[in-house]
Structure formats: C-alpha cells, structure tokens
Amino acid sequence: MGKLDKVFQTLQDLEKHKSYRAFPDPLVALPITILYLCLLLSIPLHRVTMLIWMGLYPIIACACAGQTYGKVFLKSLIILPLCIFIGIFNPLYQHSVVATIGSFNITQGWISLISICIRGVFALQSVIILIESNGFISICRTMRRFGIPSFITDQLQFVYRYIMVILKETITMRNARMARGYGRKKYPLKMWSAFVGQLFLRSIDRSERISKAMSARGFKGEMIDYHTYISNMQHKLSFSNILYLLTWGTVLPLLRFTDLSSIFFR
Amino acid sequence: MSHHYIKFTNVSYTYPDGYKALKDIDLYIAHGERVALLGNNGAGKSTLLLHCNGLLKATSGEVNIGGIPVTKKTISDIRRSVGMVFQDPDDQLFMPTVEEDVAFGPINMNLPPKEVEERVFMALEKTGTTHLRTKSPLNLSGGQQRRVAIATVLAMNPSVLVMDEPTSNLDFGARRELINLLKTFSHTQIIATHDLGLVNELCNRVIVMNEGKIVADGERDTILADLNVLQILHIE
Ligand SMILES: Nc1ncnc2c1ncn2[C@@H]1O[C@H](COP(=O)(O)OP(=O)(O)OP(=O)(O)O)[C@@H](O)[C@H]1O
Ligand SMILES: [Mg+2]
Numbered sequence: 466m467g468k469l470d471k472v473f474q475t476l477q478d479l480e481k482h483k484s485y486r487a488f489p490d491p492l493v494a495l496p497i498t499i500l501y502l503c504l505l506l507s508i509p510l511h512r513v514t515m516l517i518w519m520g521l522y523p524i525i526a527c528a529c530a531g532q533t534y535g536k537v538f539l540k541s542l543i544i545l546p547l548c549i550f551i552g553i554f555n556p557l558y559q560h561s562v563v564a565t566i567g568s569f570n571i572t573q574g575w576i577s578l579i580s581i582c583i584r585g586v587f588a589l590q591s592v593i594i595l596i597e598s599n600g601f602i603s604i605c606r607t608m609r610r611f612g613i614p615s616f617i618t619d620q621l622q623f624v625y626r627y628i629m630v631i632l633k634e635t636i637t638m639r640n641a642r643m644a645r646g647y648g649r650k651k652y653p654l655k656m657w658s659a660f661v662g663q664l665f666l667r668s669i670d671r672s673e674r675i676s677k678a679m680s681a682r683g684f685k686g687e688m689i690d691y692h693t694y695i696s697n698m699q700h701k702l703s704f705s706n707i708l709y710l711l712t713w714g715t716v717l718p719l720l721r722f723t724d725l726s727s728i729f730f731r
Numbered sequence: 732m733s734h735h736y737i738k739f740t741n742v743s744y745t746y747p748d749g750y751k752a753l754k755d756i757d758l759y760i761a762h763g764e765r766v767a768l769l770g771n772n773g774a775g776k777s778t779l780l781l782h783c784n785g786l787l788k789a790t791s792g793e794v795n796i797g798g799i800p801v802t803k804k805t806i807s808d809i810r811r812s813v814g815m816v817f818q819d820p821d822d823q824l825f826m827p828t829v830e831e832d833v834a835f836g837p838i839n840m841n842l843p844p845k846e847v848e849e850r851v852f853m854a855l856e857k858t859g860t861t862h863l864r865t866k867s868p869l870n871l872s873g874g875q876q877r878r879v880a881i882a883t884v885l886a887m888n889p890s891v892l893v894m895d896e897p898t899s900n901l902d903f904g905a906r907r908e909l910i911n912l913l914k915t916f917s918h919t920q921i922i923a924t925h926d927l928g929l930v931n932e933l934c935n936r937v938i939v940m941n942e943g944k945i946v947a948d949g950e951r952d953t954i955l956a957d958l959n960v961l962q963i964l965h966i967e
Contacts, residue, residue, distance in 0.1 A: 629869075689838050
C-alpha cells in the first residue's frame with residue numbers, strides 16, 4: 466500500500482462504525498473541545514507549567530474515548546514544523562534570562578518557542594480525539610444542531626467528500642501511471658502538470674456525476690442525519706455524557722485559572 | 732397503476748460541447764414492461780436514460796412519465812417515481828454507511844421517521860444486504876455495491892426502474908444473483924446493457940441505438956435475429 470492509499474484509508478476510517486453513538490456524544494465532545502481550545506490558547510506564553518497541566522485533558526479524554534494516547538500523540542507531532550516556523554524568531558529576540566539549569570541559561574525566547582510548540586501539539590490532540598471518536602460528518606451535523614447555518618456545515622461535509630473523491634481519482638491515476646511506467650520513478654515537470662490538469666478535470670467530472678446521483682434521489686440542499694431523523698429528532702444525553710460534560714466543564718477552567726503547581730508543589 | 736409508462740416524443744439532446752448525443756428519439760414503454768437498451772459504446776444509452784428523470788433536459792422534444800411531462804416544476808414528483816441505478820456504483824453511493832445511503836432518498840422525500848426506517852429495512856432485505864448495514868459503501872465488493880445501489884433506489888418505492896449496465900464488472904455468481912433479483916421486480920424497467928444473457932432472461936423487448944438514434948425496436952427474438960442489428964452491434 467502506498468502513502469496515498471494510507472491517507473485515503475485513514476480519512477475513510479474516520480467515518481467507519483460511526484453510525485452508532487460514540488462516547489462522549491458529539492453534543493458533549495464538541496463544546497468541551499471548543500472550551501479546551503479557548504482556555505488552552507488563552508494561556509500566556511510564559512506560563513509553561515500551566516500549559517503542561519492542560520495536557521491532562523488529551524490524555525484522559527483519549528482514555529474515555531477508547532483511543533491510544535501514543536498514536537494520537539504521534540499524529541499530533543505533525544504540527545511541530547508549523548509551531549517552530551511561528552516561534553523560531555522568539556529565541557533570537559527575547560534574550561532576558563528566566564532560569565538557569567547548570568551553566569545553561571534559559572531565555573524568555575526559548576520559553577516562548579516551547580510554549581508555542583506544546584500548545585500546538587495539545588490543541589491538535591484535542592481535535593484529533595474529537596474527530597476520531599465521532600467522525601467528521603457527525604461533527605458537522607452537531608455543529609448544525611448548535612445553530613451553525615446549514616450552508617456552512619454542508620459545505621464542510623462536501624469538502625470532506627470532495628477530498629475523498631480527489632484522493633480516489635489520484636490513486637486510480639497513479640496506478641494507471643505505474644502500470645505503464647515500467648518502474649520509472651522520475652517524470653518531467655511537463656508530465657506532472659498534465660497529470661494535475663487531468664486530475665482536476667476528472668475530479669470535476671466525478672463530482673458532477675455524484676451530484677447527479679444526489680438529485681436523482683431528491684436532494685434539495687440539506688443533509689439530514691438518518692439516526693437523528695428516525696429517533697424523531699430527539700437526542701437524549703445519557704447520564705455518563707452529562708457527567709462528562711459537567712466534570713470537564715469545571716475541571717478545565719480550574720486547570721486554567723488556578724495555579725495547581727503552587728498547590729501541589731509548595 | 733397502469734399509468735407508469737415512459738414516453739419520448741422527438742427528443743434530441745446536444746451536450747454543451749456541441750456533440751449531438753440524441754437525435755429525434757421516439758419511444759413508448761408501457762407499464763410493467765422490461766426493456767433492454769442495446770448499443771455500442773458511445774451510442775447514447777446513458778444519455779437517454781438520464782432524460783428519464785430530468786437529470787438531463789431535452790434540447791428539443793418532450794419526455795413524459797405516466798402522463799406527467801418532465802419539467803422543472805414536476806421534477807421532484809418524477810424523481811420519486813423513477814429510480815435510477817447509475818453505471819458506476821461509486822457515483823451512486825456517497826454516504827458514510829450503507830444504511831444512511833439507503834435512507835438518503837426517503838429522508839429527502841420527507842417521509843415520517845417510522846416509514847423511513849421501514850423502507851430502509853425493506854430495501855436492505857430485498858437486496859440481501861442487511862448484514863452490510865453499517866459498512867462504508869467504499870469498502871464493498873463490486874457486486875455488493877451494485878446491490879446496495881439498487882437498495883438505495885428501491886427505498887424510494889419507484890414505479891419505474893432505470894438501470895445503466897447493472898451487470899458490468901460482476902463475477903458469474905454476483906451476476907446470477909442480480910438477474911434473479913431483477914426478475915422478482917414488477918416495476919417498469921429499462922436496462923441499458925451489453926449483457927446478452929441478461930437480455931435473454933429478462934427482457935422481451937429490445938431497443939437498439941446507434942449514434943444517437945433508435946435503429947431497431949421490437950420483440951427480442953426478432954430484433955436479435957435481424958442481420959442489420961447484429962452488424963451494428965458487431966455480433967457474429
Ligand atoms: N458530458 C459530456 N459532454 C460531451 N459529450 C458527452 C458527454 N457525455 C457523453 N458524451 C458523448 O455522448 C455520446 C453518448 O455517450 P453515452 O454515455 O450516452 O454512451 P453509452 O451508449 O452510454 O456508451 P457506453 O456503452 O460506453 O456506456 C458519446 O459519444 C460521448 O462521447
Ligand atoms: Mg453508458
């Protein structure tokens with residue numbers, strides 16, 4: 466299996482087995498994730514210890530959702546290059562020393578850089594946990610129920626499907642190219658541009674056919690979730706979900722607004 | 732229910748790039764008939780089928796389904812009564828799971844939730860796909876995909892079934908099962924196909940297209956014995 470196939474599979478797995486209620490319910494998981502992101506991103510740059518306390522959330526949430534933290538952690542490292550790109554100039558400009566370890570001076574700049582990286586990694590982890598346990602489509606539907614207009618949430622769903630379509634076409638074309646390439650690895654730029662152009666046309670073509678299939682079945686512009694529909698639009702939260710919501714709803718602000726380090730390590 | 736006929740009067744269609752894909756098509760298919768649409772690649776079969784539920788609009792002429800002309804106003808009624816199974820199941824199945832895909836049509840029809848559930852159940856039962864309910868359509872075999880595609884259409888309870896090459900890419904077993912399944916339906920059916928075995932088993936009437944025109948239309952055995960037709964279809 467090539468890299469492309471793996472990406473395709475991963476994206477597709479996001480939707481597998483998601484037709485039954487996940488724990489925590491998206492109705493709970495979405496607001497908690499948003500709360501977490503807001504609190505996490507509002508921590509001042511120099512409060513690294515506070516940031517580290519916020520790391521409790523992804524670890525515990527992972528366990529609750531039945532995911533392996535190690536895997537989520539590895540996936541979240543993707544964001545590091547971006548964080549470093551954002552924070553790389555901090556060590557060069559902020560020279561004031563905040564601490565010394567042995568003969569090594571830790572400047573404010575380094576603290577900022579580290580703080581940006583930690584924050585990026587944690588933020589991405591919380592989003593990964595949210596999407597992996599509920600599925601992208603179901604998150605979109607939950608957003609809809611929170612009153613986000615359907616033209617936005619439907620667009621998001623279509624973007625997801627469109628990405629799947631493009632990937633599938635790319636895989637088909639890559640297979641065709643490899644089948645006739647006799648092991649050739651390098652292609653001139655001109656061929657790549659032809660390849661991309663072709664891919665574009667094919668994706669449009671396929672999207673057009675899919676949208677035909679959708680209108681053939683009476684699609685009038687709004688995606689409605691089957692399970693919500695047949696359960697009569699009633700969606701009762703179980704006790705464990707409410708408990709989850711209340712617990713994180715209090716613990717997260719506590720982590721953010723109290724200085725736990727000074728309580729525990731006095 | 733004797734009014735579920737399909738009628739094309741003088742239908743021509745020109746693709747946006749200027750290609751004339753249908754030329755003066757006249758056609759009448761009566762209620763409950765099962766008709767095969769034959770023709771070489773590019774003859775215009777798929778183009779013709781897309782006119783049956785208004786996915787393509789005739790450049791000139793009229794398409795009429797059971798007394799209702801296909802126009803912008805009538806299109807949602809037409810789409811309820813004409814179920815279309817596409818040539819490529821990849822195009823037809825776009826929801827995350829099989830059951831959601833099957834429910835897509837009935838939900839868009841605003842049926843009450845209870846009925847949506849019953850329709851999904853019925854369509855999955857009829858096509859023998861109940862066990863695939865929670866799988867992703869992308870992960871099914873070609874034969875399974877084809878069955879699910881048919882289920883998505885059956886769930887809408889159509890009176891006319893339009894199918895584009897339903898047996899292409901199927902192995903012998905899957906093809907056999909599909910033909911048996913189609914035999915059990917009492918719908919008016921139009922089947923575009925290259926599968927003569929299927930035609931022999933299912934369809935008493937055959938329509939042959941060539942370069943956008945209907946060149947033969949009649950009883951199966953007569954048409955398939957016609958030397959002109961055999962030559963056009965390159966059958967020895
Ligand atoms: N979107 C399009 N734009 C322009 N021309 C098209 C388009 N789709 C099809 N055609 C042309 O219209 C003609 C009829 O195509 P159609 O798909 O109806 O053939 P078909 O009989 O279904 O063939 P096949 O057996 O290969 O499925 C072909 O010559 C094709 O090139
Ligand atoms: Mg065709």
